[in-house]
Amino acid sequence: MAAxxxxxxxxxxxxxxxxxxxxxxxxxxxxxxxxFEYSKYxxxxxxxxxxxxxxxxxxxxxxxxANVQLTYKAINNNPKVFNDLxxxxxxxxxxxxxxxxSIEEAEIKTPQxxxxxxFELEGEVPSQFQFYVTDTTTHFFRGALYFxxxxxxxxxxxxxxxxxxxxxxxxxxLKWKDKK
Numbered sequence: 805m806a807a808x809x810x811x812x813x814x815x816x817x818x819x820x821x822x823x824x825x826x827x828x829x830x831x832x833x834x835x836x837x838x839x840f841e842y843s844k845y846x847x848x849x850x851x852x853x854x855x856x857x858x859x860x861x862x863x864x865x866x867x868x869x870a871n872v873q874l875t876y877k878a879i880n881n882n883p884k885v886f887n888d889l890x891x892x893x894x895x896x897x898x899x900x901x902x903x904x905x906s907i908e909e910a911e912i913k914t915p916q917x918x919x920x921x922x923f924e925l926e927g928e929v930p931s932q933f934q935f936y937v938t939d940t941t942t943h944f945f946r947g948a949l950y951f952x953x954x955x956x957x958x959x960x961x962x963x964x965x966x967x968x969x970x971x972x973x974x975x976x977x978l979k980w981k982d983k984k
Contacts, residue, residue, distance in 0.1 A: 841977040
């Protein structure tokens with residue numbers, strides 16, 4: 805009887821608190837035809853997929869539940885191989901059109917003179933950020949950001965932005981091993 809007389813005020817919606825570390829970077833130690841700097845809070849592992857090739861790796865952010873899958877292919881001065889790789893990268897990004905509200909593409913010129921195409925995807929898509937970078941004759945490097953969680957992307961927005969900045973740092977420090 806006493807409970808019926810009190811007024812009930814609903815509590816406001818709560819959000820998960822996400823504490824993001826201050827960005828800090830370290831050089832890639834593994835032997836590949838490329839090198840770059842990546843987050844000190846991440847781990848590099850060989851790609852474990854069934855179709856993985858020797859220079860494919862995954863950067864894992866254990867505390868953020870994020871992975872950046874990286875693939876590498878040699879172009880060998882073959883324009884057909886280059887065009888096929890660009891087309892394949894665009895197709896892989898385009899597969900997200902079913903759930904994406906938008907896909908924005910931008911080009912970034914790296915300090916080494918390569919051009920990177922970056923794709924920002926909005927909506928409930930499995931990959932919110934993808935890119936490829938190439939010197940157009942010898943090297944083709946592609947990456948995609950994924951999360952191992954069912955959390956909605958609007959809740960992940962701070963983490964997505966944090967990892968995107970790490971990826972841009974990776975692109976700006978990417979060097980091909982055969983270039984001096």
